[in-house]
Amino acid sequence: MTKLTVQDIHLGYGPVQVLQGVSFNLKAGEVVSLLGASGSGKTTLLRAVAGLEHPSGGRILLDGKALFDAAQGLNLPAEQRSLGLVFQSYALWPHKTVAQNVGYGLALRKVPAAETQTRVQAALDNLGLGHLGERYPFQLSGGQQQRVAIARALVYNPPVILLDEPLSNLDAKLREEARAWLRALIVKMNLSALCVTHDQTEAMAMSDRILLLRNGRIEQEGTPQELYGAPQTLYTAEFMGSNNRFEATVEQAGGNTVKLQGPGGPLLAQGRGALRHGDKAQVVVRLEQVRVAEGPGPNRLPARLVTAMYLGDRWEYLFESGDLRLRAFGHAPRETGAQHWVELPAEACWAYAG
């Protein structure tokens, strides 16, 4: 069942077009992430759904009812949309206690005081904050503040919860724990959530589907596996992982596999987009797909190991082959300065037109 429908949203500030026709659906119980670089319009899109930005065109429907419809001149103010929004900065009100922060939405809905108290306590207990109700926000740690912000957004059972970079204000270690905790919470409570993030790992970990935004348009949409494993465009491929990228010339096109002449010799790769004989192509290979091989073979090239960096769970190598520099992961310490054979597997090489 579709919870939230966003159709062809346009939004601009003066001459700057921030959103240029974005459409997507959010199904009940689904987590969708809006992923993109800064300036891609992801936060603006979330704020437009929340009613904090005023798009110039398109429609936003919640459970089939219009929240915003440019054609009809309809734009429900934020307070009438009853969505839950968790702010990047948490935006806790410093002059209210934790319980008052969480209970404010209920007070606005004229919920009787006794019921408010039980529901606030239940929400706080649910998030492991049961004992902090009387504290003020500044007396809490960053992680606790984040939970209060989530409790505040959930307490009146909004149909959809919106999360604006929910983890970015936490320090790195805490962020990974919070990510797992938040995903578990969303699954446990069967929430429908729309989440903005600039971190592709976070997006993949948190969501069922990802919308990758670029310059106010959706670049690619799909499950995390689709976006990471089968990026349709060079931008998506570059955005979603750590890559080696170099230029090559198309020798033979047609079919899925194309034959290229790369800087290190002939190369077989998966063609993406219209590639013709003689075209320049951009080749992208994920770091973890590059293998160190024992001897020569197809898609292998000789390279000198410039340096090896120990990362704890693995090694990162930097190879040099002529002008080409390749990075790769591995599990063994290797002698720097020595010649190796590096394999770029044909099924993991993506060649993009351009």
Add this chain to the structure above:
Amino acid sequence: MMSTTTSLPAALPRAPRLPLRGLGRWLVIGVTTLVVLLPLAMIGYQSLLSAPFFMPGKVVSLDAYRFVFDDPDFWFALRNSLLIAAGMVGISVPCGALLAFLMVRTDLPGRRWIEPLLLTPIFVSAVVLALGYVVAAGPSGIFTLWWRHAFGPEWWDVYSLGGIAVIAGLTHVPHVYLYASAALRNLGSDVEEAARTCGASPLRVARDVSLPMVMPSILFAGVLVFFLGFEVFGLPLVLGDPNGYLVLTTYMYKLASKLGIPSYHLMAVVAMLIVAVTFPLVLLQRRLLRSAGKYVSIKGKGGRQVPLRLGGWRWLAIGIVALWLLLTVVIPVSGVVLRSFVTQWGEGISLVDAFTLQNYRDIFEQDNLVRAIVNTLGIGVIGGALAVGCYALIAFSGHRRHDAATRLMDYLVLVPRAVPGLLAGLAFLWVFLFVPGLKEWRNSMFAIWIAYTVIWLAYGMRVVQSALMQVGPDLEEAARTVGASAGQVSRQITLPLVRFGLLSSWLLVFLIFEREYSTGVYLLSPGTEVIGALLVSMWASGATDLVAALSVINIAMVSLGLVVALRFGVKLHD
């Protein structure tokens, strides 16, 4: 060890050990202390004498205090002052806070041009406004007559104590607005948006989130308005007169005529009592300002500010702003302007028939009035520039220094703020009469200028210091590390960088000097006429036609200054 250095760093030429180095700073501090404290000391000394200080038979005694405390008029005036001050707080704080919220945090249409209008009451002198209310909404005021014609008897009375309090409250709304809006500007939007998404309407957001978060600033402004309530002079002078409502300042002003003898000692006592009320309030204000930062320990994510969409609420918001503007700006200003162009008005008199330019012609035929116009322009342009120069010297003497002298100056500049302009003028008059060798200066514009400069010290310091603070400490520290002395940094780095800031301070001080009226009252003499003070004395003589025309000229001067200021992008507040 820097063993790799190939050559020793070039030795800095030692800054010449001039005997004057550092002396300039102490001179500034000394002179400031003197001009601030001497007049106050003069008042204190005079209040302890049994007669004016120039009388031969004076002795030190508490007789003057006894006299004042035994005078029922004093207690009446004190009660009225308290009521008016309380009424002003009750009206200006909620109105100012609400206006600030609407102007700063919402998408209210027309904010850009409403803002200068909102600040008008600060830049138009209170006598002019009071006069405007009399001719517009008084018992025979032009709008009152229209109202009577259309709706029957009016239900207000500008001459009642309540009327005075309401008018004083409305005209002090901008003071609260300034502080509340400055604080609101520093508040991140996210805390408001959070309330919005929780289901709060814009006015609920203002009530539950934005205004509580800037409560320290509002409290600060409330204290300011309360002590300004003890200092109001023009409004109660004009509006309180018909029904005999005295306040402390008008009580003091009228002591002389009441007794028919020079009563400096009694006036000094009242002055001391007023300062005894206001100075603790000024200190309280300072404490509040200090604790303001502590109250809000975490703000929203500052910087990003998105105006709150009012949606359907915008009409209510426009209505609130328009009503306040109508009551506080449009009615008195239009009243006084209309009045200046007619010979008379009343039931059945057509304004078109009564139209005249005679009032203005009369002004230009009287030497003292022409002089007043010239003097007023001069005190604003030249005096304003000199005053800004002085403020800048004082500001530089304490700029980024943290010693006892700087702290002393911090408190010192607050002192004149506790002294109503009327008292300051009086005190300077006494200083000029009392200190040998100053008598010749008494009848010169210098007397007016020094009194103006001292009375607006706190305001001037604030605008100049906020200009200085815009120079990042890094720029100055960089100059220090390459070898500049503190004085060289001030002259060669900070001063050139704050030139524009000082120019805009000059414009602001010009505006304030143009509108000032009470400080010149006791310094008025042939040759030192300024419009504000002249209005006060002419109003007493009943020359309404001339007073109205002169008021309009004064408004025109201020408006011109405002237009120039806005044209050059001077921020009217910080």
